[in-house]
Each structure stands twice: as structure tokens, then as C-alpha cells.
Amino acid sequence: MKKFIKTNWHYCALALLFACAEPEIQREKQGEQITPDPVASKSDDTNAKNPGPGGGVLMQAFYWDVPAGGTWYNTVKSKLASWDAAGISAIWLPPVSKAQNGPFSMGYDPADYFDFGNYNQHGSLETRFGSKTELQSLITTAHNYNIDVYADIVINHNSGGDLEANPNTGTNTYTDFNPASGKFYRSYNDFHPNGYANNDEGIFGGFPDLSHSVPYVQDWLWKRSDGVGKYYKNTMGFDGFRFDYVKGFGGWVVRDWMNNVGGFAVGEYWDGNAQLLQNWVNATNRTSSAFDFACYYRMDEAFDGNNLNKLNDDMLWKRDPSKTVTFVTNHDTDVIWDKMHAYAYIMTHEGYPTVFYRDYEEWLDKSKLNNLIWIHRNKAVGSTTILYTDNDEYVAKRNGSPGLVVYLNDSNNWVERWVETNWSSTTIKDYTGNSNWEPTTQSGKWVKIQCPPNSYTIWSPK
Template sequence: MKRIIAQLFNGLLLMAIIASCSDDTKLEEQRKHSNKKATDPFSDVTRTDENINERNPGPGGGIIMQAFYWDVPAGGTWYQTIESKISDWDAAGVSAIWLPPVSKAMNGPNSMGYDPFDYFDFGDYDQQGSVETRFGSRTELESLINTAHQYDIEVYADIVLNHNSGGDLEANPFTGTDTYTDYNPASGKFYRSASDFHPNAVVGSDEGVFGGFPDLSHSTSYVQDWLWNRSDGVGKYYRDELGFDGWRFDYVKGFGGWVVREWMNNVGGFAVGEYWDGNAQLLQDWVNSTNRTASAFDFACYYRMDEAFDGNDLTKLQGDMLWKRDAAKAVTFVTNHDTDEIWDKMHAYAYIFTHEGYPTLFYQDYEEWLDQDKLDNLMWIHRNLATGGTDILYADNDEYVARRNGNPGIVVYLNDSNQWLERWVPTNWGNSVIKDYTGNSNWEPTTQNDQWVKIQCPPNSYTVWSLK
């Protein structure tokens, strides 16, 4: 019996030695392969951690909830719907909510707010077919904002400055025709006429016209006063009377970055612009044109994720993105009320919640379409573990591995294949037990003295590793 046991022991020992040699060989091969593949062509782009924790409920930073989608239910109940969710969102890790345009628009109770008529009617006046907006009354809006503030959640207003809609016809001396540029709002504030739109006596045009709507001219002193200079103008009224903490600027391609700069210099708060372009350099140029007073939605990241996850080529994640250039000014997202192209959304959320930038969660993804528990888990990881700069360790069609270098930091492993995958990777932890905080793997490996470790990822899934 002892001989049999001894023979078994010797056999197992030999197998262990062979496995160890095989692992060592594989480790060396993967180290070489990883070093060859890990290059990020944008890793030397100047980045900054400036204000990275400005909206920071945890070490990893804040999370925005886009608290609406296109064609939310009409009838004036939406503000109440959102208010009822504030407590749960706070517990999940949301630190800010982005509301749709809150003022009365041309289409009144049917409008999503992007055809603004009266910037000071929040559901108070009987005009454009209703008293309340599609979303509710002013009282309900203020209650929602107050409840959010009780949970230390910021509230961002969607600001549409490029164009207006719903004006009456008037003779336009600058065009020689009749135009819909006569605005007589029931609030009695910010009357507009032909001289406040393009063309006018000051300037003929600006950077862009949207949908044939009258194009508001920000170059006239009257418009500037009502938008950001006056103490009772749009910006300061929304800040001081309604309690908004920040701004999402719609269609900023339609006017110069100086407009947002002047708003921010006079009003303050947080700002993000919708500069809809997949070119990261153009996004960076726009941020710079605001004198870095505003962030931009990272459309470059959005399109690279679509190519990577829906196109089954994770090397696309090595492409240029705003967060790689200027993480403090990049707002990342997976979908929004205008565009919903990414089908493999859980991989995309795993990406934005583990990488740099200020991530945005879409209402329907969280409340209706995706696994809420998995999103809650990724938000927890973002807030508590995902800190520091980013190094891409490996990328091919099916695999992507990146490391966040903060304290504690993480290693994220994305698998777009139909089989379990394993990979040796360098970490920032030596002789330490690590675990997968998503629960998708039950491994708890110990990193080697040289900080390398083997990790794994299930088929079509992701794992996120950090110190146990």
C-alpha cells in the first residue's frame, strides 16, 4: 500500500513538474506576446487627472444617469417617476442625473423639449397647447431637484441654445421675407425678434443651422444678457431659482465654443457638450475651444466600442478616444436618447465603468433592458476600485486586457469568444491574493513576486480583478 501511495505520489509530482514547466513556458510566451501586443498608439498622448474626482462619491469617481429616453410617457408624470427612483439610484452609485429640456417648447405637452419656445415656462403658463410640459409642472420639477439634493445627487439641465421654435411670422428686414422669429413668451422674459437670429445687423451666420429652425444669434448683446449675463437670465435663473448644478449643451456644433465658455465663466457648474463626432481630435479641439470649461461626450469611444463589440474585433479598443487624451473632460456612454447602435451593451458598460472618464448610464438600459444587478456591480467597481491611469496589456479579436494603476486599481479582462480564456498578465501587486469582483470567476490566484498572475474570463463575458 505504501509503495502504491509512493508511486502515486511520484507520478503526481512528475505531473506537477511538467505542468509547472508548461506554465512557465506559457508564461514566458504570453509575456513576450503581451509585450508585443500591448502597445497603445495613444498611450503617449498627454492626459490629465485635473478634477477627475470633482463629482466623486468614491475613489473611482461619479456616475451620471440619463434620466429619460426619447418619447417617455406624456401626461406630465415623468418628474414624479424619476423622483421615485432617486433613493435606489443613490444606493446603486449614481451621483448625478441629466434631465431633458425643462422649459415649454413649441409642441407643448407632446414635445421632448428640443424645440424651445419659452425658456422660463416650466409648466406654469397656458401656452403652446398646455400648462404643464410633457414631463410635469414646475412644482414637480423643483420637488425632484430637491429630493436629488437630499441624496447629494447633482442635477444637470439639458440646454438648447442653438435654435428656437414656435415664433410668429414677422417681416424680417435682414432677409426681405417673412420669418417665424417673433417670440412673445407668456413668462414675459426673453422676447425675441428677427434681430436676435441669423442673419442680423451684427453677423450673418454662425457655425451651424439645425433642421431649418430659426438660428439664435449669440453674438448680440441682448441674447448674451438673457442667456448668461443677467442675474435673472436663463443660466443664473436655472442655477439660483431651480437649483440646477450643471448643464448638458445640445448640438454644440451649431455655435462656437466661446458660447459655452462665456456661459461657464458667468454661471459656473458642470458642463458637457454634445459634439457629435467620432474623431477624438475634434472632440479635444472643442473642449479646448471652451477654454476647458466644459467636458464632451466621448463619441470616439462610443464608435470604437461599437466596432469592437459588435464587430468582434477588440483591437479597435486601441483606437483614439477622448478619454485617452483628456480623461478629466471625457463623458463616456453606451447609448442615449438619440443613438443606440451598440448591441453588446454589457461588454460596453464593463468597458466604460472600468476605464477613465465620467461614465453615463442610460435609463432604459438600467430600468428595463439589461441585468440591473450586473450594472450595480459594475458601478460599485467603478466607484471603489477603478482608479489611476490606464495601460492596455493585451488586445486581439477576442480578448482585451487593461490595467488601472491606482490604489487599489484593477485588471479588466474582456472575452468576446465562445470559450473560457486564460492569460498571464502583469499587475501592480506582488505576492498578493486577488479576486474577480464581478463573480464571473471563482479563482483567487496569488500574484508572483514579479507581479505577474494568470487570470481567466468566461465566454462572452468579463472579469475585473483586484486585491482581495
């Protein structure tokens, strides 16, 4: 998708400190079991190569309308050392091939899949983001830090073709593509309607709709050794793919791509219905993850709507955590105002969490995000049990080792609550520093924890 909605966000938290209190009266709460344990890393090293027992963190390394002029690849490259130190394990780049709007395009109107800023066409030599040489240098540098690089792939539609007579429509259509790279020429027979199919699942923005049923198109996209998928992965060095607007074509397309090309995949199936997200993942034969839009919208309702009970609702991570990518905002949509609560949620729950470039570099407290990234990678292990919810409070635990208990408070007051942990007779602490309590769990594993106003605490053994 292509539209970016910009919002300003301000986060305020009071950091009052209480002295440690001894447990008093135990209040039992019923726990809700969510999912089985994911596979955990065996390494305690938490750089990008060894992301720790909690797993890695993805950085969306762009936003809508990043500065033009061919400087963006170098900007991202300059951030890699600090991102690696923070624990970022992969970056997602915008579409890297030349698009119809050349130096002004964000890449979602693709024209020549093999022009990475090295052919003078569509008004420029470089793309908006830079040259092919700069892109290759960025990928190489990321790999030197053991950071994976994901390419944004737009294969639903094309843009920038010449006008030609189209016997399939009886009109003239912009479907004559003569790329300067000399690869993947296209004509009216490669778009809908044609002799193979009249249409597929969706058309975007009136652009010519690429037909994946055509054998020639399949060859160039994922079958040929010099085709798009294999060239991006084996020659350019991309480690995975983010598939744009996957509502526009069948899940079998991603399935066949991944079976032929390999690597990591996540699809943008923009829908808040967790069942539909699961259906799409299944349609790819589980070769691809999906962005958890269900989680995204429930977080907005919970944190901005002051109803943390919404976090009990259905989300993809509760159904299929190993195929879930969670996020707080992206280049298309930015509706959550209470972002620190949302980041505390995705960094402590199952799924592959994403950090948005502007949140990290411009809008939020970087030290707090770094703290949450560290907690995710070192503590967020095991299945999830929701311990308590109401409008203002939410408590959940991760059941692995070391595991954690996260306490979210959306009220204007300090709150305390007795919870059942996985630790017996163990001293725990809040790894966010928002509380200075260091209580010891009872032999029955119960303990009283606290959380400041409009804040969060995350507890784990010392």
C-alpha cells in the first residue's frame, strides 16, 4: 500500500519510586493459555547474528517521502552500527527498482525490476534512494554486521509502460514495457485480461494488473536463475522479501515464489480480521509470515480507547506466532498515539516485532525503545498467558526461560497487583527501571508487582 498518514505523538510517564513491599494477601486470577512455546535460540549473545532467546527485531528502514536526491541508502548505511548495537537483526528497505516517477518515486509504481539506479530512464539515473553501487554497499555493510536485508517487492501491478493497441480489451493500454535493463519485457498479454485469465483477486489504483497465470511472467518473477526473485536474492544479496498488496493476487503466487527462491517472507494483507490473516498464511502453504493488522487495530482500540480488555481479542500472533510480524506503525498507516504502550506490548509478546524508522530516530525516546528491544531479545521467551485485564490494567506472562511478566497501566494512578509467576522463591526486578521494587516471589510463585501511571513495567528474575 502507498498512503502514509502522519501523526504527531507525545508520551509522558511519571517515574515515582516506591520501596519494596512484602507480599500480603494473595488474590488468584484465572490465566488464559494462548500458544505453545516457539523455538528459542541457544545463544546468550544478543547481537544481530545471535539474537538471544527471545529472537530478532526488524527495522522498517524508511518512511513515506524520505528525502529525495539519492541519499537514502547512505543514510541507512550510516545507522547500521548503532542499530546493530541496539539489537536490530534485520532491515526492510523500500522497493529498490526504478519506477515510473523516477527520482521522485517511493518505488510502488515499478517499471524496470532490474534497474537499481544504474540506467538512465524515467527521468533519472539513480532512484529516489540512490545508485545500485550505494545499494550494494548498504547490503554488504548490513551483512558485515550480521543484519539481514529484506526487499519490498511489488508484483501486483506495473506502471510506466508505453501505450499500445490491446486486442484483449479492444482499447489502447499502457502495457508495453521496454526496460533499459533488457530484462523482463512485457506486453498486453502479460496483464489482465489475457488468454490465461481475465482477472485475479484485485486491481490497485488502475495500474496495469500483472497476470501471474502467464508462464512467461512466472519465469521472470521466480523461476529463472536470472529472474527477479533469484537475482535479488542470489546476486544482490537480499535475505528476504516483503510482498506488497497481497490482497491483489492469490497466496499461491507467494508460495511458488518462496518454493523457488527461498529466504524470509512477510505479506501485507491489510485486514484487521485475524481469521483472514491466518487464511492468507495458509494459502501460501505457510511459506510466508503476515503483518498482524488485527493486533495493530486492537492496540489502537486498547491504548487510545482506554480499554485494555481489547487485548483479549483475536490476533494473528495468538493463532500462529511463528508466522506473525507485529508493528506499531508503518509508511502507510500511523493511527496509534500511545506508542510506548504499544511497543511494550509487541516487544513482550509473541511474533517478530518491527520498529518504525521515524519512531526510533525522530519521534520517541530511543533509550526506552533500546530497553524494550533488549528485553525482547533476552527475556521474551515461551508461550503467553494473560493474567488480568480491565479497562486500565493488563498483565501477561511469558512462560519460557527466563520469561517475563509485563504490566501495562493506562490509568493516571500507580497500580499494584498480585500475580502468579513461573518463579518460586525468586527475587525479580523491573527491567524497564520504571519501578525500583525487587520483590521475592512466594514458594507458591505469587508476588505483588506495581506500575506507574500511564506506563509499563516488565519483571523477570535478577
